[in-house]
Amino acid sequence: MSIEIESAYEAKKYEDKIYKKWEESGAFTPKVNKDKEPYTISMPPPNATGVLHLGHSVMLALEDIMIRQKRMDGFSSLWLPGTDHAAIATQNVVEKELRKKGMKNPRKELGREKLIAEIRDFAEKSKDRIRNQVRKMGASCDWTREKYTLDDNMNHAVNTFFKYMYEDGLIYKGGRIVNWDPNMQTTVADDEIEYKEETTKFYYFQYGPVVIGTSRPETKFLDKVIVVHPKDKRYKDIIGKEFELEWIEGKIKAKVIADECIDMKLGTGAMTITPAHSLVDFELSQKHGLEVEQIIDFDGKIRKEVSKEFGGMPIEEARQKIVETLDKKGLVVKIDEEYIHNVSTNYRGKGVIEPQVMKQWFIDVNKKIIDWKGKKLSIKEVLQDTVRSKMISIIPKRFEKTYFHWIDNLRDWCISRQIWWGHQIPIWYKVTEEQYKAFNRKKDASSLALTILGVDGETKFGTEKPEGDYWIQDPDTLDTWFSSSLWTFATLGWPEKTEELKYYHPTDVLETGYDILFFWVARMILASTYALRRDGLAEEDTIPFKTVYLHGLIRDRNGKKMSKTNPETCIDPLDMIKEYGADALRLSLVIGSTPGNDMRLFEEKVAGYRNFINKIWNGSRFALMNVNKEDLEKEFEKGMIKSHADKWILTKLQNLIKEVDEDFAKHRFSDAGTKIYDFIWGQYCDWYLEISKGIHKNPAVLLFVLRNSLKLLHPFTPFVTEKLWELLGEKELLINAQWPKYDKSLVFEEEEYETKLIQQVITKIRSIRAELKVEAGKKIHAIVYGGKYTKILEDKREAIMRLARLESLDITEKGKKIPAAKAAFIEKIELYLPLKDLIDPEKETKRLDKEIEKKSSFIKTLEAKLGNEGYLKNAPKELIKNEKLRLKQEKENLEKLTEQKTSVLSTK
């Protein structure tokens, strides 16, 4: 059959067209279908801030593999895509851009409405770019159901969820130490803090009866409490007592309390508490009911109310002056000049963070409010139970430990953020007319303004302004993870009780990088179980997903994290796709990577898999060149099996199907991919196609195996397989084809060994060269390996002759066959196959000896075990049965080994 196909696959030429075909065919859009089982993956929504990186590519590749395989396997396979508004990240990017354009303070200059509009524009553009990139990867996600975390229905879900929690008393407003950046006048999330090592001075001051150490004397104005460890002998006598002492601005009174959090070995073992400007101190003060007084204002200066002398001074200046003052008073004990200290800074500005106390919204994780398996449990407890009771399993398993560890240390979740890009908190405050006017005058009002205005009147939940005058909505927005925690169920229509929600939820797999296990994965479990349980669903239906599959991070060839700031090592997935094709990129990201482990990626790796793609292309090309139209149209039947080679490749194929199914069930995609790769390249192309060149040519099997190979490979490399499927004359798209089913009747185990011999002989034939020097008349001998047994086949002249009759062995010169040369060739083959070329008897004997020894000792132990009456009485029956069976098997194996040894010895 003559089909014009180029000898190298050009991905660029086909990929976009194929994607379009899939999308238009509706293959991506599954329907609620009671006759089918659902299979769902919610795509982790990429941030709508920029471009996709390789991390996204891994995610897309892995999820697409799962989705495609299930789709072919007859599931209603839904992959729901979307994007995240990525609150802080997006607003930051846009503000930065605006600043580049010369705007000094975008929030002040534009005001809320206009800035949000700017950000929205930017996000929309990003979304388009992301959609395009996702398509380029070949992701078969359902675009008709695409969602965005700021969509109206998502906002509705967010508000409903907030309302649930507000009504249940799970959301409360409380003081909290936040990371305040006085430069940028904003709070900074914990994970946006960068610790910088700095050498500063460390001061020791006499503070009444104790010496305290500090690197920040300027915060120590109002310290009135000394804390020591309860077991510290040095301070045993002063605990609980009150002292009058000389301090920065005259005499003050201070008392001594004890707390176990104090490290006796650190410094002097005594410290004073500054509740308003240190997290630890703040928590201590809450624990002991101490007063919290602000010392440093939001501009980073000493508050005027605190000190007449130092009020209004920036902290650096105040620090120096205060030390001078204390020194004059003789209170400086010593100064350590070389104190190495971690300073927290905002990684976006470079501003030094000043911890401040501010009112924030929190989710209470300890209130026992969820009806769970007959008990009232807290959020924390439900989070633990879902994983502990195996409702949710995490791959790799070790991350379950990490997960529990995180929950054990979980504190109330602060959900309010002082930015505008996001879901505004649906809370309204009743204020005075004066406050109302003052608030509206400030264009960049955040919750800081509320704090400063001292708002503390009536508070109401609502998405709309309550009736009456002077209501202000909380200007803050919700943490971006608050909305994305609803992702799995809100994208399916929640809070409406839709058919889809019922059918596709809980989703099956949540596949993402391990770096957001806490940020996102745990919070999704939190949101889903709480909200759906409150809706009255059964516990097992409230989890967001059954399996969490965590992939590793992609690193460059030196093991460094890829970052945009380092373009030398940073690989853009689109560049790789352009150069090598999406299929090659997908394979290079999936094969050889294991869950939870980071992997390195570099161009040569992608190039290697491109070679494989080309191999399939050419293997198929060869097949097409060797079959005719009727062959293509014929259905495969068992009666078409002709040779040992047929049986051999069919057996291999069936074994492959079985193993790949097992691997998929265990989420071992790398293994599955490797096996398919090996089969296609190592078995089908290298052996079966070679054999097909000769008398074993059998189009029926050739095509049957090829078609099944393409099916198996399709989830991994969808584009090239789809194209080849079309070239094979198939009318239906491969994306919708039926996944291969394991068929035991196509397994011919006993055939394996002889066929293996044929392979070895082919190898030899290929490598035979004129310089062969073998004594004539030598007996032909061959050892053939296969599976668990080693067989020696003597005098397999017949098999070899059969090979020698292969047409491919015709020796030609200028297109003319030369029978004499062929005859000579055959003669040489016969001479070339003495045993020693296939196996070294010395080595083989040694190996067998070792093996026999091992087996014997094992058998001995087993016999002893099974001869022990006590053991027989106490051990489980099942175990004993197994062991008896094993003993029998091992004895048989030993016999075989001994036989083998004898025959090897006889060949010497």
Added chain:
RNA sequence: GGGCGCUUAGCUCAGUUGGUUAGAGCGUCUGGUUUACACCCAGAAGGUCAUAGGUUCGACUCCUAUAGCGCCCACCA
């Protein structure tokens, strides 16, 4: 400081409940174009599985310790 992980061929990595001779790709070397593919084919070299103990008939695999590397969390008053 607390937790987790990694260490297997020159490089990048697989290795499933412990069980045949520890594998692959790239790279290196040798040889090869007889009707798919040089993005190819055949073959070779290359490993005391980080180190030291232990458990076991048997350990890359389980346990303990040590070293080096990495990650996460907390944070130094």
